[in-house]
Amino acid sequence: MSPKDRTRAQRREAQEPTELSNPVPWPVAVIAVGFILWGFWYYFQNVGYPAMAGDRRSAIVIDPSASFDGSVVYAGNCAACHQGNGKGLAGVFPPLAGSEWVLENEDRLVQILLHGINGEIEVAGVTYQGVMPAFPQLADGELAAVLSFIRSEWGNTATPIATAAVEAGRQRFPDRDGPWQGGAELNEAFPPES
Amino acid sequence: MTLAIAFLLAATFVISVGGLALLIWALANDQFQMGQQAARTIFSSGEIGRVEDPGAAPTARARMQDEREPEQADSDEDAAEFEARARADASTRVPVNWWLASSVFWLVFGSIFGMIASVKLHLPDWLVQDAALTFGRLRPAHLNTVAYGWASMAGVGVGVWLIPRLFKTEMLGGRFATAGAIIWNIGVIIGTVAIVTGHSDGMEWLEFPWQADVALVAGGALATVPLILSLLKRRVQHLYVSSWYLLAALVWFPMLFITANIPNLFGGVEQAMLNWWYAHNVLGLWLTPLALAAAYYFIPKVVGAPIYSYGLSLIGFWALALFYSQVGLHHLIGGPVPTWAVTISIVHSVMMCIPVLAVAVNHHMTVARHWRLLIYSPTLRFVTAGAVMYTLASVQGSMESLRAVNTVTHFTHYTVAHAHLGVYGFYSFIMFGAIYFIMPRVTGREWPNHRAISVHFWLVIVGFAVYFIPLSIGGWLQGLTMLDAAKPFMESVLVTKPYLLARSVGGGLMTLGHLVFATHFLMALSGQGAIRAQATRFRMRRAEVAS
Structure with a gap:
């Protein structure tokens, strides 16, 4: 087999991949900042749930004077x-x-x-x-x-x-x-x- | 949670995101002397502008992409480059064959397990004579054979092939990778037999008993040896984005897998937290980077154009690394886990939109300018379909982590459909595309039958649509019915029946596609493909096929 034959699959390929230096498109940057602001806000949306109960659960409060069946x-x-x-x-x-x-x-x-x-x-x-x-x-x-x-x-x-x-x-x-x-x-x- | 906790979490979040932004800025602007200038050094001279794979005769090439410049004659440097590529591919032939052939074997096995499990959901009395054939064993057998047999082995196989290509060196220590494949297979066999015979560890994604885990760790470690040896001998200064993902995946997976399998590390709720921390990370920090490494390589390789933006590559990679490891707890929304822990996972899940958007723009901008190639190139069509489904699966996953959506979708078939959009639509499609590119280069022969590739593509993509769309609808209805206190639970089961039937039909088409693919793969492996200049493409002229 000639060298050309042996490397035929490799010959028909494009160059090894590389990257252009295009700047990050501004809409991508804007959207990313929007998401980060949302994340910051969302942490404060979860204030007030009891630390020791499950996710967004409240501990059951039992009225000691209540009568039970x-x-x-x-x-x-x-x-x-x-x-x-x-x-x-x-x-x-x-x-x-x-x-x-x-x-x-x-x-x-x-x-x-x-x-x-x-x-x-x-x-x-x-x-x-x-x-x-x-x-x-x-x-x-x-x-x-x-x-x-x-x-x-x-x-x-x-x-x-x-x-x-x-x-x-x-x-x-x-x-x-x-x-x-x-x-x-x-x-x-x-x-x-x- | 108290205001103080919220404040600390939010501050930590903003500080780490700020640090990340600084890191990306520094890398993108050459502050570490490793930026774009170095990136250009990986071009061989005369390479830019060469026409694309899948290789074709000059006339066919012209048809595929008429706008590109006419072909140039080989320079000496080009000839040396071709020779180097061929040597690199030859050096990975044995390990790649092992890993990929094993993965295709497990794909067929896993599909059959999945098919039986799917049919059982609408024919519950079928195959119940033996405990080994019940849903509770076959479903985990399906999950583990496709996750650790098919997906992981295909990913490692593609990674092993990529290593010398990315580092421009021949693979060193390929024997370690071959030994790794054999040991990994033993692990998957032990694990699958254990599950079917009722010796599962009992945690989702971690069902394999420790004996199988040891084999996977040893096999995986052996496969990493040539990566490190070749990295040390690399002939490129700048590591292309695929290398980052590949190196990271091979570092992250053992950390996740070993941590999650330490016996009795935690119990109760904490064990569930560890379980889901692992189960989601195995998707995001193991399978996702493997598939993205492949997509980042094959898309520009086949279209013959550079990736759109180095800056976007940096955001895509580093944001994944920062955000992904915290997302797993969204599987326990509404559960006995503290609010603050679940909230972190939700914020991080939503933040995953940022790297996904960056990767999507990078991939889709690169393909969009050369979309006509999708008509011809099996590799590009599979990989692009996979890249599109990566965007969809990720955005859907972020949505599902919101408490309002999760309340409906959790514990329903909607989640199952989503998981398949990720591991099948995204991951498996990219692996199919990669295998179509790699096999002719390691076997030295073209794929035997171009129609088989078409049949494979249409069976799996139509099958997947028939699987995914009805199952998502059925899952959503199931969730709404379960939330309706006026309706008995049984109604939420019955409402899914027609959709489960459709899922089995779709799964059947996919399985059929896998059988076609596996047969074709065996034919290629056993040397039945032609030796000719042109690659096997979706559309070929009669003269090309005959030659």
Whole structure:
């Protein structure tokens, strides 16, 4: 193959690319400055949204004097595990219906909701190994309403829990960090009456 | 956010934009002794004004572009230049073949995954016998094979070919790039098998498990070796704009990919922020610069005219570098991410209009004066179509980042259509064009069949229109229906059905186009093309085809 043949594809090309020194067209510059001014302005358009909430979200403000429907709080926070019928899921999530933890010591019950449980716990004669999340983010009134609800549903007949009891419960273990370690630790803190 | 935060963000923004403007001014006005004067040194004497690729016999050339001056005889310097180009192309033959052939293989594979996933959206009971065939696995398999198999491998292949051309030297260490292709392929195979068998990492764009990630990092690092070796041996003073994009992409990608794949770096909302920081940057700081490097090379190369403005090139590159890395969080608008973080991403997304406008003026002004070449040149037609869709996809993306628009389009098929306008309409079209230019130069043979190129072009462009337009409309309607509290959710699903059907038809045409392209590519690779002076063009006279 002659050199001309070997380089035929390369021969028919134009020069290697280069650039002219044309100035940036003025409309491009004007548009760019317009965009930059918009960006500057837009930052100030977002003043006033709470720093710790999500994008342009406001934190929910709860009126402490408002009354709450315990069944609604239950459906939103509890029913996924303990089920709508309060019976839980066999072997996985313990029942609330007929549970000694629900019916007996009301201060202990408040503490379970405020801190959660992590570990072994015996409920109605069956041992469960699991995790219950804490719900300190709910308002005192909401917690009182849902606790009163579970103590009076599905055949449970225990006394309602007052908002004041939840309020007091929040002050009771100020140094506590993390969930109760199973039923054993709860029994230690609240010795069963015998 | 408080006024103080807004003030600090706005001040930081204005200061960095001001710094950038100063940098661009300094570069454009030779303040660093590297400006336009140096730019002219890359001309070989006698080159300016030579007629264009795709090469044609003198008569055909005259038809393609009659206004240009008559052909000049070769000077000695010209002959040396041709020889140097041929040596440069020969030095990249093996690695380029590896990277490009692999990319075409993954293109076909990825299209089939995409097709099945698309059909499943309107025929949900089809292929559900096995978990490996379900939507939740095939869709990520589609995404990863086209992103890391097709797009990345094609981009690296084109980059490897461009390196000696841009640096006017033969490629040094081409073997490293070949080894890189093999290892990268192993990574994509491991990753795809892992996804299909249910071992995905579970984050979008990061589904490949770490074993595959390691292979991609190693393969990519090997492909960078010849880039650096050739850069050190370069015979040009001024780095042409394509080199900036190429060098930047090969530096940015490993930084993004490694950071995003560090296990357990963040959890929860922060993990989602990292995820989208990566997923959007992989488009803007990896695929976009690869395709722009190619477009900046092939447009002036084929039309035979310089790029319109060096100043615009500088704005396009540096503004991309400044603005792009913050845009990802616009995927979390309205989510649990602080307002100030999302606001930065929105401002930066909108600012992307500036580099896009600069690049658009540069590209389109260069092509507009020679538009008749679009009739003949496959490379120019594909690359120009891609450059036009870059402008459209970018402006659309900036619009979608506005909260008012995002409220409708987020979580709908509109976003899917937009993603395809970017990675397919823009990126893949430019890669097709580049491959049409490169293959004859590395194989020494012309493309075997000019009609196959036409069929490929029309199938993919018509297919893409049928894909994109209905899906955008359907996605928008879906978004409006979801926002209407009076309508049940199911209605927002049903409203998309005819549009999803159209998407499958469009996707089918595109896949068919890819099969034609892949077959043609295999024919070219196996030496079935003719050896003749003229390039294979969209329109050829019978005598040319026969010769």
